[in-house]
Amino acid sequence: SPTIDLCGIILPDSGHLQEEDAAFYNKVNKSKHTPALPLYTFEEAQDALQYFKPVKVGESVHLSSELSFRFVPAAHILGSCMAEISLRTNGVTRSLLFTGDIGRVRDHKVAPGKVVHSGPAEGETADFLVMESTYGNRVHPKEDPLPELATLITNTAKRGGSVVVPAFAIERTQKFVFILKHLIESGQIPRIPVFCDSPMAIKAVEIFLKHDEEYSEETREMIRKYGSPLTWPGFIFASTPEESKKINANSMPSVIISSSGMATGGRILHHLAQRLPDPRNLVLFIGFQAPGTRGFAIKSGTDEIKIFGDYVPIRAQIAALEQFSDHADPPELLEWLRTFRNRPETTYLVHGEPVASQQLREKMRKELGWTVEIASYLEKIELR
Numbered sequence: 001s002p003t004i005d006l007c008g009i010i011l012p013d014s015g016h017l018q019e020e021d022a023a024f025y026n027k028v029n030k031s032k033h034t035p036a037l038p039l040y041t042f043e044e045a046q047d048a049l050q051y052f053k054p055v056k057v058g059e060s061v062h063l064s065s066e067l068s069f070r071f072v073p074a075a076h077i078l079g080s081c082m083a084e085i086s087l088r089t090n091g092v093t094r095s096l097l098f099t100g101d102i103g104r105v106r107d108h109k110v111a112p113g114k115v116v117h118s119g120p121a122e123g124e125t126a127d128f129l130v131m132e133s134t135y136g137n138r139v140h141p142k143e144d145p146l147p148e149l150a151t152l153i154t155n156t157a158k159r160g161g162s163v164v165v166p167a168f169a170i171e172r173t174q175k176f177v178f179i180l181k182h183l184i185e186s187g188q189i190p191r192i193p194v195f196c197d198s199p200m201a202i203k204a205v206e207i208f209l210k211h212d213e214e215y216s217e218e219t220r221e222m223i224r225k226y227g228s229p230l231t232w233p234g235f236i237f238a239s240t241p242e243e244s245k246k247i248n249a250n251s252m253p254s255v256i257i258s259s260s261g262m263a264t265g266g267r268i269l270h271h272l273a274q275r276l277p278d279p280r281n282l283v284l285f286i287g288f289q290a291p292g293t294r295g296f297a298i299k300s301g302t303d304e305i306k307i308f309g310d311y312v313p314i315r316a317q318i319a320a321l322e323q324f325s326d327h328a329d330p331p332e333l334l335e336w337l338r339t340f341r342n343r344p345e346t347t348y349l350v351h352g353e354p355v356a357s358q359q360l361r362e363k364m365r366k367e368l369g370w371t372v373e374i375a376s377y378l379e380k381i382e383l384r
Helices: 002-028 042-051 146-158 172-185 199-210 217-226 241-248 268-275 294-299 330-337 354-368
Strands: 067-073 081-089 092-098 128-132 163-166 194-197 235-237 255-258 282-285 304-307 310-313 317-320 346-350 372-374
Touching (some): 002 199, 146 163, 146 172, 146 282, 172 217, 172 255, 194 199, 194 241, 268 294, 268 310, 330 354, 346 354
Parallel strands (some): 092 128, 128 346, 163 282, 194 235, 194 255, 282 317, 346 372
């Protein structure tokens, strides 16, 4: 199961981060808890993995004579699925579909670089729908971003600079690596070194290679032609801190991909601290930057940013390409919802900023005529 494999790296890592945070707050005595404790530890996360059980997509699993569930493709990242939950009482079956993150309805020009196959499962049916609304108030640009991306990288290399790309370790880094390979081999950008500085992203590449049943046809063809990204000439994957430090010793033009994607932590901070003051460099955002994060501040045009306790002046070029998101936007969500075989009695929107949820609710009410509500924190709903 790709989800189990990804959890095998993400869960222990999150436990490790929580242990580090707890140790820090205990050291500076800044927690309201004495002592500050992690929600769970690295070891506890490792132990929990033994309880994961793979389930085939589309296969109904009966938890009792009344309650069952099945997974249907969400096409957001590798292995991502929606959960369809059915409850049978008094001879009547009622169903709830919980979407989680919903992938885009794919077109390689407007949503380029998709590593896994396209589109959420169509023809769904549900009495109640719980749906994400992350991009409820935004529409993805329709222009092909690859020519602009090629121009940005080429111009940066010509002036002797490097391109620093904060990227999420799962899915976004893998996608961007494949896009860079395409641009290099097609002669659209110079053949400069590409550094991938994220241990989790490297492990995720290995998992992606293992699950070729999830690939898009473009990805299959690229791997058939060029082999594993981990063996591509000119692509350097830094696993250890020592290998990461060597990247900053490189003074020649290069592309540096590192996490975290919103520059809230991780190795990307070292690269930003070194490269932001130099006007020859480019910092390129390819993912959503939440308000309050370093990434949001840099993208919004601040003159300096605090990293490791020091204020770093921002003289590098800052750019953003919005087409790389893996969340469906309102037109894509409506396109998917129109494939439903029935109209849910009520749809509850979750996982979105208030304005995003509100705008998506109004659009669904107006264009679909559906009953749509925005779920509140800790709200309980009795489904009849």
